[in-house]
Amino acid sequence: MPLRDVFLPRTLDDLWDTLEQRPESMVYAGGTDLFVRLRSGSIAPPSLVCLERLNEIKGVRDEGEFLFIGAATTHGFLLAHPLTVEHFPILAKALAVLASPPVRHMGTIGGNIVNASPAGDTLPPLYVLDAEIEISSRREVRRMPLADFIFGPGEVLLGKGEILTGVRVKKLTNENVHHYEKVGLRKGQACAVASLAALLRLSPSGVVEEARLAWGSVGPTVVTLTEVEHALTGEVLSHDTLKGLIPLVRDNVSPIDDVRASAEYRRIVAGQLLLRLQQYRWGGP
Amino acid sequence: MNISFRLNGEKVEIDVRPDRRVVDLLREDFGLTGTKESCGAGDCGACTILVDGESRLSCLMLAAQLQEREIVTIEGLSDEETLHPIQSAFVERGAVQCGFCVPGMILASVDLLKRNPTPTRHDIREGLSGNLCRCTGYHKIVDAVEDAAACLKDDPCR
Numbered sequence: 502m503p504l505r506d507v508f509l510p511r512t513l514d515d516l517w518d519t520l521e522q523r524p525e526s527m528v529y530a531g532g533t534d535l536f537v538r539l540r541s542g543s544i545a546p547p548s549l550v551c552l553e554r555l556n557e558i559k560g561v562r563d564e565g566e567f568l569f570i571g572a573a574t575t576h577g578f579l580l581a582h583p584l585t586v587e588h589f590p591i592l593a594k595a596l597a598v599l600a601s602p603p604v605r606h607m608g609t610i611g612g613n614i615v616n617a618s619p620a621g622d623t624l625p626p627l628y629v630l631d632a633e634i635e636i637s638s639r640r641e642v643r644r645m646p647l648a649d650f651i652f653g654p655g656e657v658l659l660g661k662g663e664i665l666t667g668v669r670v671k672k673l674t675n676e677n678v679h680h681y682e683k684v685g686l687r688k689g690q691a692c693a694v695a696s697l698a699a700l701l702r703l704s705p706s707g708v709v710e711e712a713r714l715a716w717g718s719v720g721p722t723v724v725t726l727t728e729v730e731h732a733l734t735g736e737v738l739s740h741d742t743l744k745g746l747i748p749l750v751r752d753n754v755s756p757i758d759d760v761r762a763s764a765e766y767r768r769i770v771a772g773q774l775l776l777r778l779q780q781y782r783w784g785g786p
Numbered sequence: 787m788n789i790s791f792r793l794n795g796e797k798v799e800i801d802v803r804p805d806r807r808v809v810d811l812l813r814e815d816f817g818l819t820g821t822k823e824s825c826g827a828g829d830c831g832a833c834t835i836l837v838d839g840e841s842r843l844s845c846l847m848l849a850a851q852l853q854e855r856e857i858v859t860i861e862g863l864s865d866e867e868t869l870h871p872i873q874s875a876f877v878e879r880g881a882v883q884c885g886f887c888v889p890g891m892i893l894a895s896v897d898l899l900k901r902n903p904t905p906t907r908h909d910i911r912e913g914l915s916g917n918l919c920r921c922t923g924y925h926k927i928v929d930a931v932e933d934a935a936a937c938l939k940d941d942p943c944r
Contacts, residue, residue: 507787507804507850536807536846537827549805551851577840581901601916602894603841604828689915690829 506548513557517639519550520662526550528664530573531607533600534616558611558666561585566672569635572611572665576623577602579610588672591626591679591700598622598683601690611665617651620718624651625698626681628723629713630670637666644669651722675702676711678781683717684770686761693718694762697774701738707782709733719754719771726753729775738782747772791852794818794862804850809833811849812859820860820889824918831917834890835859841897841916860889863896872896875934876927883921891917895931905935 508526510516520526527546529535530553538544552558558571561582568584579585580596599605599613599622613623614634624647632647636659647668650658659665678701685691696717702710712733716724729749736742756767787804790797793816802811812818812835822832826845833844836858864870869877872895882888891914898905898913905913910931911924919927 504803505805507848509850509853532846532848533828533843540826549848551848553851600828601831602897602913603831603834603843603916606837606840606842607846689912 503547505546508548508550509554510550510552511554511556513555513637516550516552516555516664517662520664521639523548523550524661528552530609530612531575531604533604533608534612534618552609552611552664564669567669568672570610570668570670572614572635572667573609574611576600576605576608576610576613580605589626589630589670589679591629591681591698592623592670594679594681595622595626595683595696595698598681598691604690610668614647614651614668615657615659615665617653617655617657617722619654619720619722620693620696622681622683622693622696622717624723625696625715625717627668627670628715628725629698629700630673633669634665635667635669636663638663642666648723648725653721673700676700677703678778680778680781682774682777684774692761695719695756695767695770695774697771697777699778701778701781703738703781707738709736709738716750716754716771716774719756719767721755724754724771726750728753738778740776740779743775743779746775750775787850789849789853791854792856794858802849804848806849808835808844808847808849808852811852812844818859818861822886822889824886829918830887831890831894831914832887834893834917836893836896839897839900841894843916858893860893863892870896871937872899872931872934875930875937879926879930879933881923881926881930883919883923887917887919887921891919891927895934898931899935899938903935903939905931907932 508519526548528550552573558573560571561584562569576596576599586593613621627647633644634647634650636643680699683693683696698715700713712730729746750772751768754771756764758764788801790799809823812821824830824832828843828846834841835844838856872892894914894917907928910928
């Protein structure tokens with residue numbers, strides 16, 4: 502195996518220098534996805550740049566109306582952070598079932614985004630939260646909606662010399678249902694066969710006043726279906742309402758067959774996942 | 787590349803290629819074969835080590851990432867004469883069959899009990915969800931961690 506250089510920049514300025522000198526480098530933070538691909542030989546970068554020592558892009562910053570999460574923040578840190586739990590229970594629920602504790606201590610939110618797997622557990626919550634991402638290079642900082650950044654499995658709008666530096670999420674005020682469920686082949690350490698993130702505002706009588714829904718693992722990227730959100734709005738969050746929407750979900754997702762499940766099974770599960778929402782009708786669980 | 791870090795309480799320095807996997811460095815260069823490799827992909831937890839006190843997977847880390855870190859492997863958990871209370875609990879509960887997963891299970895338990903000194907059985911299962919035991923000895927492992935948690939609350943246990 503050829504010798505591969507590994508750089509550990511301590512500051513963003515160091516990073517920009519390294520990326521200029523070694524533009525063919527591959528950038529990683531936790532490495533939990535990258536090293537699996539490296540080992541299989543599907544990628545073979547001549548050098549690696551590890552972001553784990555860049556304190557400038559680690560941690561959570563309270564910006565008043567928004568929360569800024571540094572891209573190199575580990576899932577474990579985020580899950581244990583009081584601001585995540587207080588403002589984004591939907592994200593905390595997804596982080597709690599993401600991989601396993603040691604992987605959560607290594608993997609980062611930025612890695613989950615840039616890896617852009619349709620099964621990435623933080624992605625459906627970040628889609629319904631309308632997360633905005635921050636991309637930086639030596640010269641500029643630009644921002645865009647997460648949903649525009651990811652355009653296919655593993656495909657993101659990141660140019661040479663740029664890295665993802667963080668995610669900005671607006672704090673919620675009225676949403677009282679935060680739901681995330683993943684169906685996998687086992688409970689721990691499972692890649693999603695299908696998942697659903699749902700953020701709802703429910704009236705005291707159980708009428709849906711606002712709904713945001715996003716499915717994972719049932720399309721090339723996270724799937725959002727505004728027609729289902731509209732159809733749910735104004736309705737009582739009942740079994741009948743949700744059941745009535747299942748065909749609309751099944752018709753509009755575009756899953757594939759793979760080693761974990763068939764497309765047909767995923768289509769069925771994507772619809773059925775909606776039924777779980779009825780548990781919140783009376784304020785539970 | 788010259789890398790210096792603390793390994794099981796001692797300062798070490800080694801000249802090594804920066805892209806060497808930490809699991810290989812520990813097993814082959816330092817002879818610390820208590821750290822096991824099974825899947826090599828982050829699924830099984832056999833290669834778990836503590837990095838600055840936190841459980842991480844040594845098959846998914848490169849040597850360069852050890853720089854300035856505090857590393858604990860199963861060999862560094864106790865001295866030669868005594869066992870760590872979690873190790874004792876594994877012995878007493880018979881939570882070992884082939885033993886291959888045990889170093890990882892024990893280090894993951896150290897991390898778990900540091901974060902949550904009074905875990906429920908459910909918490910223990912979640913805390914060890916990244917560690918696979920193919921002899922299917924999970925019940926006794928959970929028993930052992932439960933015992934160790936109870937024991938660690940009392941000082942005389944240590």
